[in-house]
Amino acid sequence: MTTYAVTGASGKLGRLVLDELLQQTDAANIVALARDPSTLQEYDQRGVQVRQADYDDPDSLKAALRGVDRLLLISGNAVGERERQHGNVINAAKEAGVSYIAYTSILKGDRSRLALAPEHVATEKLLAGSGLNYDLLRNGWYSENYTGGLAQALESGKIFGAVGQGKLSTASRRDLAAGAAAALLKGEGGRTYELAGDSGWTMDEFAAEVSRQAGKPIAYVDQSEAEYARVLEGAGLPPPVAAMLASTSALSGHGELYDDSRNLSTLSGRPTTPISETIAAALKG
Ligand SMILES: NC(=O)c1ccc[n+]([C@@H]2O[C@H](COP(=O)([O-])OP(=O)(O)OC[C@H]3O[C@@H](n4cnc5c(N)ncnc54)[C@H](OP(=O)(O)O)[C@@H]3O)[C@@H](O)[C@H]2O)c1
Structure with missing residues (x-):
C-alpha cells in the first residue's frame, strides 16, 4: 500500500x-x-x-x-x-x-x-x-484569477489590465489539481512540467466572451503598468501588492504566462477547461 x-x-x-x-x-x-x-x-x-x-x-x-x-x-x-x-x-x-x-x-x-x-x-x-x-x-496562472473580479466588470462594463495583446494560457484550478494528483500518483521523478491551458487567449478575447455570455457590452481597457497599479490601489489593494500585480500583468503581455507545451493535458489525461467554461461558472455564481 x-x-x-x-x-x-x-x-x-x-x-x-x-x-x-x-x-x-x-x-x-x-x-x-x-x-x-x-x-x-x-x-x-x-x-x-x-x-x-x-x-x-x-x-x-x-x-x-x-x-x-x-x-x-x-x-x-x-x-x-x-x-x-x-x-x-x-x-x-x-x-x-x-x-x-x-x-x-x-x-x-x-x-x-x-x-x-x-x-x-x-x-x-x-x-x-x-x-x-x-x-x-x-x-501557470489559474483562470479563476481573471474570473474572480467579474462582478465589478459587469457593473462598470470595463476590465482593466496591462497585458496589451499578449496571450495568456491559463488553466482552471481543477485542471491543475488533476495534473498534481496524476504526478503524485504516478510521477517517476526527474521531470519539469510546464503546466498551462491547452489554448491561449488575449484580454480582448476574454472581455468579448464575458460580454457575449453576460449579454452586455464589456471592454478590455489596456493601461500602462503604472496606471493599472493606480487602479488596483484605488480598488483598495496595498501599494506593494498593487505594484506586484501590475508588474505581473505587464510581464504577462510578453509571454510570462503563456505556454503551448500541453504538458498539463498530457499529464492529467484530459483536455484543460476552456476559459469560456470558467467564465460561465463564475457568471453562474
Ligand atoms: N497559479 C496561480 O494562479 C496561483 C494563484 C495564487 C496562489 N498560488 C500558489 O498556489 C498555492 C495553492 O493555491 P490555492 O489557490 O490553493 O491557495 P490557497 O487557497 O490560499 O491555499 C494555500 C494553502 O497553503 C496553506 N498554508 C499557508 N501557510 C501555511 C503554513 N504555515 N503551514 C501549512 N499550510 C500553510 C493554507 O493553509 P490554511 O488553510 O491553514 O491557511 C492553504 O491550505 C498557493 O499557496 C500559492 O503558493 C498560485
Whole structure:
C-alpha cells in the first residue's frame, strides 16, 4: 500500500487535489496535511487521514509525514517566508523517508521574470540539493484569477489590465489539481512540467466572451503598468501588492504566462477547461 500526502490540503487547490485522489485511490491511502485539521472534517469523515502540520513548525511536519511514501508539496501563500517554509517540508520529508515529492512551482521557473518566481526557484534548488526524487509542477496562472473580479466588470462594463495583446494560457484550478494528483500518483521523478491551458487567449478575447455570455457590452481597457497599479490601489489593494500585480500583468503581455507545451493535458489525461467554461461558472455564481 502506498501512502500519498498533500500539504496545503485545506486550500482551494489542495481540496481539489483531494477530490481527484479520492476518485483514483482508497481514502485510507491519502494523508491530508493542514494547519488546522478541523477545516478538513468532511475529508476526515470520508476516511482520509487528516494530520496537523504547519510549514513553520518542523516537528509538526516530521510527525505528519511519518509513514508517507509520496508527497505533494503545495507552495504556501506567505510570500517572503516560503523558501524557509518549503525547506522545512523538504527536510522533514527526507527525515521521514518520503520516496517522491511533486512541488507546485511557477510557470517557466528560473526563466520567469515575475516577482513571485524567486521563492519558487529557491525551492526548486532546495529540492535539487536534497537528494530526493522529485518532479516540478510549474503551474501557470489559474483562470479563476481573471474570473474572480467579474462582478465589478459587469457593473462598470470595463476590465482593466496591462497585458496589451499578449496571450495568456491559463488553466482552471481543477485542471491543475488533476495534473498534481496524476504526478503524485504516478510521477517517476526527474521531470519539469510546464503546466498551462491547452489554448491561449488575449484580454480582448476574454472581455468579448464575458460580454457575449453576460449579454452586455464589456471592454478590455489596456493601461500602462503604472496606471493599472493606480487602479488596483484605488480598488483598495496595498501599494506593494498593487505594484506586484501590475508588474505581473505587464510581464504577462510578453509571454510570462503563456505556454503551448500541453504538458498539463498530457499529464492529467484530459483536455484543460476552456476559459469560456470558467467564465460561465463564475457568471453562474
Ligand atoms: N497559479 C496561480 O494562479 C496561483 C494563484 C495564487 C496562489 N498560488 C500558489 O498556489 C498555492 C495553492 O493555491 P490555492 O489557490 O490553493 O491557495 P490557497 O487557497 O490560499 O491555499 C494555500 C494553502 O497553503 C496553506 N498554508 C499557508 N501557510 C501555511 C503554513 N504555515 N503551514 C501549512 N499550510 C500553510 C493554507 O493553509 P490554511 O488553510 O491553514 O491557511 C492553504 O491550505 C498557493 O499557496 C500559492 O503558493 C498560485
